[in-house]
Amino acid sequence: MVQQAIPDTPQLFSVLGLPLHLLTDYTGWLVHRMQQHVGCHVVTLNAEMAMQADQTPRLVKAIHQAELVIPDGAGVVFYLKLYGKQAARCPGIELAESLLQQMGQHPDLGTVFFYGGAPGVAEAAADIWQQRSPGLRFAGVQNGFLTPEDQPAFQQRLQELQPQLILVGLGVPRQEFWIMEHRHLCPNAIWIGVGGSFDIWAGVKVRAPGWLRDNHLEWLYRLYQEPWRWRRMLALPQFAWRSLVYRLRGKG
Numbered sequence: 001m002v003q004q005a006i007p008d009t010p011q012l013f014s015v016l017g018l019p020l021h022l023l024t025d026y027t028g029w030l031v032h033r034m035q036q037h038v039g040c041h042v043v044t045l046n047a048e049m050a051m052q053a054d055q056t057p058r059l060v061k062a063i064h065q066a067e068l069v070i071p072d073g074a075g076v077v078f079y080l081k082l083y084g085k086q087a088a089r090c091p092g093i094e095l096a097e098s099l100l101q102q103m104g105q106h107p108d109l110g111t112v113f114f115y116g117g118a119p120g121v122a123e124a125a126a127d128i129w130q131q132r133s134p135g136l137r138f139a140g141v142q143n144g145f146l147t148p149e150d151q152p153a154f155q156q157r158l159q160e161l162q163p164q165l166i167l168v169g170l171g172v173p174r175q176e177f178w179i180m181e182h183r184h185l186c187p188n189a190i191w192i193g194v195g196g197s198f199d200i201w202a203g204v205k206v207r208a209p210g211w212l213r214d215n216h217l218e219w220l221y222r223l224y225q226e227p228w229r230w231r232r233m234l235a236l237p238q239f240a241w242r243s244l245v246y247r248l249r250g251k252g
Contacts, residue, residue, distance in 0.1 A: 027098040041066040042192040044092030046073025047239035062176040082247045093197040104133025110164025111139035117198040124202035139163035159185040
């Protein structure tokens with residue numbers, strides 16, 4: 001078993017009334033929970049999700065119930081800076097990759113399950129990761145196009161397998177709702193909503209170049225790839241304006 005030092009306690013902060021946890025080492029914190037067999041729901045908070053939550057009480061509930069909410073987007077980092085908080089962006093895909101690497105290096109941490117994406121995508125992503133990290137132990141994969149009639153059998157399968165890490169790629173907010181409603185099936189697992197990460201790992205889509213990510217412009221590259229997202233991208237200036245108003249009014 002990998003020896004993981006006891007990590008720091010997350011510092012709780014508020015972003016437009018939503019919880020956010022600040023840590024220097026999110027991976028270490030989650031690996032420690034794996035070692036202790038303590039479950040966790042990880043939410044990757046960005047500006048778009050925050051604005052969706054403003055209109056979706058069910059999403060607010062899911063975020064508040066999560067044990068770990070990380071600053072995924074540049075907008076959230078901007079918000080923190082308004083309050084004098086220096087925090088690095090922690091993209092969900094990078095956190096998931098870090099955990100997969102740890103589990104590949106230390107197979108005794110447990111098994112992983114991929115759920116979501118179009119038919120064949122999760123399987124291809126799992127194959128890529130198996131080649132990249134031969135020590136990684138997969139409990140299974142399942143595409144996200146299940147019918148309601150197929151769900152009970154899938155949920156029973158997941159409950160029987162009891163993977164330690166479950167990555168759910170159903171998109172926001174569907175993946176957050178699904179995790180909130182079904183995490184009781186594997187109470188000791190780490191559950192993370194990973195959006196389109198399976199598509200990127202499988203080579204179906206390409207992530208923004210590093211220089212764009214480093215300059216907080218990954219959203220622009222996603223808009224270039226998927227022009228239909230322009231309506232959703234309106235959440236970014238809305239979030240920025242709301243952030244400034246909150247700061248001027250002394251809210252958190």
